[in-house]
Amino acid sequence: DDAEDKPVVGVPVSACGALQLPEVLFGAAALSQIYNDDAHISGFTPVRTVRLALRYGVNAFDTSPYYQESEIVLGTVLKALAVDFPRSSYKLMTKCGRYGSRVADCDYSPATIRASVQRSLSRLHTDYLDAVYLHDVEFVATQVGPRVAGDPTLALTERKAEYGLVEGEEAKVWGAGDQQILDALAELRKMKDEGIVKSIGITGYPLPMLLRLALLALHTPPYQPLDVLLSYSHLTLQTNAFEAFAPHFRERARIPQLLTASPLNMGLLTPTPPAWHPAPPELKAAAKTAVEQCTDWEGGLPNLAVGYGYRKAKKLGVPMVVGLSNHREVHENVQVWREITEGKADQNRVAQEENISRMFGEHHGWSWASPP
Ligand code: NAD
Secondary structure (H helix, E strand, O other): OOOHHHOOOOOOEEOOOOEEEOOOOEHHHHHHHOOOOOOOHHHHHHHHHHHHHHHOOOOEEOOOOOOOOOOHHHHHHHHHHHOOOHHHHEEEEEEEEEEOOOHHEEEHHHHHHHHHHHHHHHHHHOOOEEEEOOHEEEEOOOOOOOOEEEOOHHHHOOOOOOOOOOOOOOOOOOOOOHHHHHHHHHHHHHHHHHEEEEEEEEOOOOOHHHHHHHHHHOOOOOOOOEEEEEOOOOOOOOOOOHHHHHHHHHHOOOEEEEEEEEEOOOOOOOOOOOOOOOHHHHHHHHHHHHHOOOOOOOOOHHHHHHHHHHHHHHHHOOOOEEEOOHHHHHHHHHHHHHHOOOOOOOHEEEEEHHHHHHHHHHHHOOEEOOOO
């Protein structure tokens, strides 16, 4: 242990929501080469990173078999830290059904879902998972509504019919893809009854699709709401569309625990966005300008963007999952959480946020098409 591995003294990250999750969750996609390619690998210190996060109270982890070696690295690290941090001291959330970047790499068949969860249990050295999500449901569900980029909040108002969100039609199964989702959820429910999974839900990018499927789950047998839903890259300086959907997920779809992820828009709002990022060139160009314009702010655009995400998430009572690649990001991101929590976000921060948001112009509030 050196000084860098000790939390800076202050209040630990607090818990929120039905699952009593920390307000900041550890996004463990960062514990893989998805974000840490050869340029970063020499600084890859997962034990230090995870241990420091746990010391701060960041005691829930989001991972997936799709995140390359993430589950294996996380499981190995948590096993090594088990004396100080036993299984009961943290929560583990993983996913199933998506195993590669193409639509063809998804498999939601009940047998695969079960085998996937069993493999995750083994990789994470645990006999239960706090939550398991169907990963990126839009890759499997029946496509309803246009798969084009745009403002997703229109699906809540004038374009309800187009997106399958008309009241009274929630139980409509639009095709084979929807049936696959329902069958996969049924298998997850069985594993919940067996006690190996505590909560089940879905993740994905297009908000209208997430809402439609959450309503479908509630309005078809066994008429149970999802326990959890995770939305990503929709509560950021580029778009806060999640704000408009959160009441619908809660009140219409009756989901007790919502989560939001990726305040840095999966690296788009950093100086080194990953090459695979799905945003179109115009949005990448606007983000690059935003990074360059933010050099006067200490910590640059990443610091500003994390603070914005936390403040918005806190207001909604929803935890934020942030990718943490190293101990410096843990220190910085918890420090920002404290600033926000203690109400120290000064007017200068808010003014900078407004400037940056404006730089996205017509792309502010806008979602890209997923799958592409
Ligand atoms: P993010 O926006 O949280 O982070 C992107 C990158 O920024 C990461 O590489 C991270 O290491 C880096 N970073 C974090 N803090 C920083 C700082 N202060 N300064 C500079 N760089 C910083 O994106 P993410 O990691 O994709 O999302 C967070 C987590 O949410 C993921 O790890 C994953 O667990 C989850 N997630 C799930 C889905 C899904 O289910 N479909 C999609 C996206 C993310």
